[in-house]
Amino acid sequence: MKSLGIGLIGTGYMGKCHALAWNAVAPTFGDVARPRLVHLGEANEALARSKATELGFARASGDWGRVVEDPEVDLVSITTPNQFHAEMAIAALTAGKHVWCEKPMATSLADATAMLEAAEASGKVAALGYNYIQNPATRHMRRLIADGAIGTVNHVRVEMDEDFMADAAAPFGWKSEAASGYGALDDFAVHPLSLLTVLVGPLASVVVDMAKPYAERPLASGGSRAVETHDIANILFRLQSGASGSLLVNRSAWGRKGRIAIQIFGSEGSLLYDQERMNELQLFQARGPAAEQGFRTILTGTVHPPYDRFIPAPGHGLGFNDLKVIEARELMRRIAGEPAHLIEFATGLRIERTVHAMARSHETRGWVDID
Ligand SMILES: NC(=O)c1ccc[n+]([C@@H]2O[C@H](COP(=O)([O-])OP(=O)(O)OC[C@H]3O[C@@H](n4cnc5c(N)ncnc54)[C@H](O)[C@@H]3O)[C@@H](O)[C@H]2O)c1
Numbered sequence: 001m002k003s004l005g006i007g008l009i010g011t012g013y014m015g016k017c018h019a020l021a022w023n024a025v026a027p028t029f030g031d032v033a034r035p036r037l038v039h040l041g042e043a044n045e046a047l048a049r050s051k052a053t054e055l056g057f058a059r060a061s062g063d064w065g066r067v068v069e070d071p072e073v074d075l076v077s078i079t080t081p082n083q084f085h086a087e088m089a090i091a092a093l094t095a096g097k098h099v100w101c102e103k104p105m106a107t108s109l110a111d112a113t114a115m116l117e118a119a120e121a122s123g124k125v126a127a128l129g130y131n132y133i134q135n136p137a138t139r140h141m142r143r144l145i146a147d148g149a150i151g152t153v154n155h156v157r158v159e160m161d162e163d164f165m166a167d168a169a170a171p172f173g174w175k176s177e178a179a180s181g182y183g184a185l186d187d188f189a190v191h192p193l194s195l196l197t198v199l200v201g202p203l204a205s206v207v208v209d210m211a212k213p214y215a216e217r218p219l220a221s222g223g224s225r226a227v228e229t230h231d232i233a234n235i236l237f238r239l240q241s242g243a244s245g246s247l248l249v250n251r252s253a254w255g256r257k258g259r260i261a262i263q264i265f266g267s268e269g270s271l272l273y274d275q276e277r278m279n280e281l282q283l284f285q286a287r288g289p290a291a292e293q294g295f296r297t298i299l300t301g302t303v304h305p306p307y308d309r310f311i312p313a314p315g316h317g318l319g320f321n322d323l324k325v326i327e328a329r330e331l332m333r334r335i336a337g338e339p340a341h342l343i344e345f346a347t348g349l350r351i352e353r354t355v356h357a358m359a360r361s362h363e364t365r366g367w368v369d370i371d
Contacts, residue, residue, distance in 0.1 A: 003033040007073035009041040009064045010080035011051040018077040019055035021324035041067035083179045086111035093122040102129040104186035105348040112352040116345045130194035130343040131323035136304035151268030156245035158192040161256035172217040172225045183229025185355045188249040204240045208361040279317040
């Protein structure tokens with residue numbers, strides 16, 4: 001495979017994660033050409049230059065347009081705040097680059113639709129940063145469900161909680177601005193939706209109530225500003241399969257650090273997973289003597305691909321950043337025309353439709369069908 005020239009826009013939490021993935025994908029997998037870290041874009045020249053040195057990029061710009069136009073860039077990683085995704089992704093696709101854009105796809109359905117249209121018109125690969133589907137543990141859950149290990153799935157419960165916005169004194173940031181979307185839905189619910197999509201299929205209908213635990217947050221410059229997004233969403237849903245479910249998300253849940261707790265109940269067993277214990281899953285099968293039945297813990301290891309590409313010994317554990325390395329490899333596979341486990345813009349748009357149906361349900365206080 002020809003070496004890919006990488007452009008990166010944004011170098012915060014996710015920008016560093018993408019940069020680490022592009023640095024690690026070739027040595028980890030051993031079967032792809034090492035990507036060339038060509039051009040990094042940031043909000044200003046000084047930050048761009050210092051981050052380019054830190055992360056290993058050859059060129060730096062305080063204007064993201066120069067990254068997108070660089071003829072040596074084949075793919076653009078977009079890791080900026082949500083409200084920039086559509087403009088940057090469409091520009092990159094129009095310039096003939098592949099795109100790896102962080103979630104959520106966009107903040108409006110019109111923008112997400114335009115992004116898909118740009119991807120289709122370009123013929124380039126356009127994927128989203130839904131890294132949790134890459135975990136060897138969630139991939140194994142998918143295999144178990146497909147193989148009938150828990151029978152027919154009839155009920156699903158998911159909770160996603162973190163506490164980075166739990167402190168009422170935490171300063172107002174871009175995640176509290178309406179420009180970033182609805183908050184709990186675009187920031188959090190989209191991740192469980194990506195997992196539900198690959199594990200049990202898409203949602204058909206939803207009823208939602210959202211909440212703001214804090215009406216205002218302090219401004220770094222003094223004073224305070226009204227919070228425009230919701231930190232909490234309580235969702236009941238029906239899957240297209242007919243199974244029922246619930247999804248509860250909260251960015252202000254003290255003590256929860258990275259919880260994505262999934263319970264999947266089937267006609268012959270159950271599966272449990274929690275991202276806070278991301279190297280294990282629990283399987284219950286209603287088989288054998290009733291007195292000996294119970295949940296068993298499956299610790300991921302070399303028999304759960306692609307764990308073996310990272311570590312030759314089982315049970316030592318992958319970390320969050322490793323999921324991005326796997327996602328980068330899947331993206332390279334897709335660019336090479338091979339089958340890949342990835343959420344591309346077409347499926348991403350379906351997730352966006354679900355998010356906007358959820359917002360409509362909150363406004364109308366009733367059930368909403370997604371299509
Ligand atoms: N996949 C995941 O698990 C995951 C986790 C966290 C965040 N995210 C997503 O990643 C995106 C970024 O979130 P984050 O937490 O990294 O944010 P962040 O605030 O840490 O970083 C954003 C970066 O973008 C830069 N930036 C802002 N405007 C810019 C512009 N016009 N040109 C160039 N650079 C610009 C900022 O300077 C900053 O470095 C969001 O869309 C978020 O939803 C995904």
